[in-house]
Amino acid sequence: MAERKLFKGNEAVAEAAVRAGCRFFFGYPITPQNEIPEYMSRRLPEVGGVFLQAESEVAAINMVYGAAGAGVRVMTSSSSPGISLKQEGISYIAGAELPCLIVNMVRGGPGLGGIQPAQSDYFQAVKGGGHGDYHCIVFAPASVQEMVDLTMHAFDVAEKYRMPVMMLGDGVLGQMMEPVVFPDPAPRDLPTPDWATNGARDGRATRLINSIYIKPDDLLRHNHKLQAKFKQAQVDEVRCETVNTEDADIVLVAYGTSARVCRSAMDRARSEGLRVGLVRPITVSPFPYQVIADVARTARAFLAVEMSMGQMVEDVKLGALGAAPVHFYGTPGGIVPTAAAIVEEARKIAKAEVGK
Amino acid sequence: MAEELTIAGFGGQGVMVIGQLLSYAGMHEGKNVSWIPAYGPEMRGGTANCSVVISAEPIGSPIVTEPTTAIVMNRPSMDRFEPMLRPGGLLIYNSSLIDRKPERSDIRVIAVPAVDIARELGSDRVANMCVLGAYLAATHVVASESVAECLKEVLPARRHNLIPLNIEAINRGAQLVEA
The missing domain is CATH 3.40.50.970 (Thiamin diphosphate (ThDP)-binding fold, Pyr/PP domains)
Structure with a gap:
């Protein structure tokens, strides 16, 4: 290696x-x-x-x-x-x-x-x-x-x-x-x-871009x-990572840095007994709509987490097509969300959607 | 269990170097590591700081918000990061410069008169290595031998003549904890 x-x-x-x-x-x-x-x-x-x-x-x-x-x-x-x-x-x-x-x-x-x-x-x-x-x-x-x-x-x-x-x-x-x-x-x-178009020196036909x-x-x-x-x-070309989605009630959806924080949040939530999973799009275009659709069949709710006011969340909704509710937590302005805040959001959603 | 450090001080006190040495040493020991500096407006005038995570498991967030250890080299850093420490966490502070004692009773505290020790050794600039030595002796998160080997990678070649002095400073910091 x-x-x-x-x-x-x-x-x-x-x-x-x-x-x-x-x-x-x-x-x-x-x-x-x-x-x-x-x-x-x-x-x-x-x-x-x-x-x-x-x-x-x-x-x-x-x-x-x-x-x-x-x-x-x-x-x-x-x-x-x-x-x-x-x-x-x-x-x-x-x-x-x-x-x-x-x-x-x-x-x-x-x-x-x-x-x-x-x-x-x-x-x-x-x-x-x-x-x-x-x-x-x-x-x-x-x-x-x-x-x-x-x-x-x-x-x-x-x-x-x-x-x-x-x-x-x-x-x-x-x-x-x-x-x-x-x-x-x-x-x-x-x-x-x-x-x-690298020069038609060898007498080849001209090309146009x-x-x-x-x-x-x-x-x-x-x-x-x-x-x-x-x-x-x-x-x-779609690439996507899923972690712990099989038994998850709440599935976090995040890419890049916020996905790293979500991974910490997921581990913390699991240690507190909340069944939380993670979908991490690796290609955001093309977006893994099918993964979201598949997970929507078993998840109680999605929580999209972004360092923005909510953009990818629209694609999560397109993937879920109403099969599961899609919530959003965002930190705009250059702020990175904390794992604690994401766990808190997941707990609130679990209370509302799962009733526990 | 992941070790999540915040290392903070004035620019020039070598806090980024402490973080880089720990990251290199952790990597060479086969662990997962991440290092990220605070960049941008919060660096100017006040404190420079970096987050380091060292873990046997894959690392989630590289940004440390509830450190297991805070190493602070000046008063503004102590004021800012002492409250953020996790209960039971470790606070190592440069008692040569910081004119107050920590307030919390639910954390472990090590005071290192880092500048005084460094002056005894002949150079203020190895104060950061004194607190690093104390940290290594207190936690054994990475071996001090691994750190010593990484000095070559972190220090620019023109400073390699100072490696023995840096190692001596690490040892002096360690003795403080082991004594």
Whole structure:
């Protein structure tokens, strides 16, 4: 087994990306993700890659668009306000069907907000974000190891579907250190894709990457194609962890940092005799609706826990479709919920729904 | 049972280093560990602090809100974290700088005159290693040998000449508890 190393979440994402073959990084600084560009500025030149601090987030995402079009592995990272600035470019990348990785270490909003950890960019990440009908595949890691594993996986998924993939973290995940093992995948060729606009030097037919379809019929067909790809991802790419859901009366639903706190809350509630379980979406887009639907058959109630005023809770309701009530507990503004407060909520719900 | 620590003091007192040493040592002993600094506005001017969890089980929340141990290096940290300690928890404080005694009677308390000991050893800057030594001797959460080995990973190379001094400070802190 490879050696365990202590890594900060932000640096782990960067190292994992390099090991996955990412050779281009374009970004603009913002707390709490600055360790990613800092690490890349040192690491990418060592492997013949390019680190470029752009003049703005808008410039950075359009550099990502260009590099992705040339068929190379490319990423950018930012935090909430910076990701908002990138949305136009992300819509173009989705429209042009290009693969790339976008990391959002979410901080409190709206506006400039604060720099503390939050989960208030869920809607933006999973429901589109930019203009037009499109989806990104969005991963929500809950540990430094998972950030490594999902970052490496993300590039493959992005290329498989030719879609932008997002890593939805937060300030806690970026700043915390945990032991990680970097899997050492067998070296493999990453052939330049047959759609890349990398120069028609060998006399091959010219290629075009664009997101403009001026004839409505063409744009309609294009939209159906984008939708079909996401439908396929809904079948093949959903990832979700369930813990203690079989006998649970109250099932917590949470992703990322709040899922970590929910895990502590679940253990504490169980030690007090409350049958509590946990559903932890690992992909939040596509969302594990079927897992929620299955658990709704046996659970008395759900409690969605988020570091926001309630966003993912809407997807939990879509999954439950009325089969079980869905409650919400949230801490916006950069506050991380405490396990004690979640147990208290679960106890109140148990009293109301289970009558004990 | 997870050990959940809060380590706090002024910026520059080396509280982040204490947390990192414990995390590295725990990892090398095959345990699960997490370390997270408080970042942002609460760092400025007041106290710097970090949360460390060391456990044989998978770690839930990395953010410590009810510590099993609080290591505090200055008065503002004592005022803030003493009330948060779990009943039966351990409070280790830098009695060279903190001019009051802990108020709670339901916790275990170890006073370490860390700056005085460090000065005797010739450098104020190893005061953090004195309280770390006392903590290790009091809890054995990780072996002090593991911590000593991790100094190389945590201290920058230009400070490696100070490793023997750091180890001596750890030992002096430990003697205080073992005596």
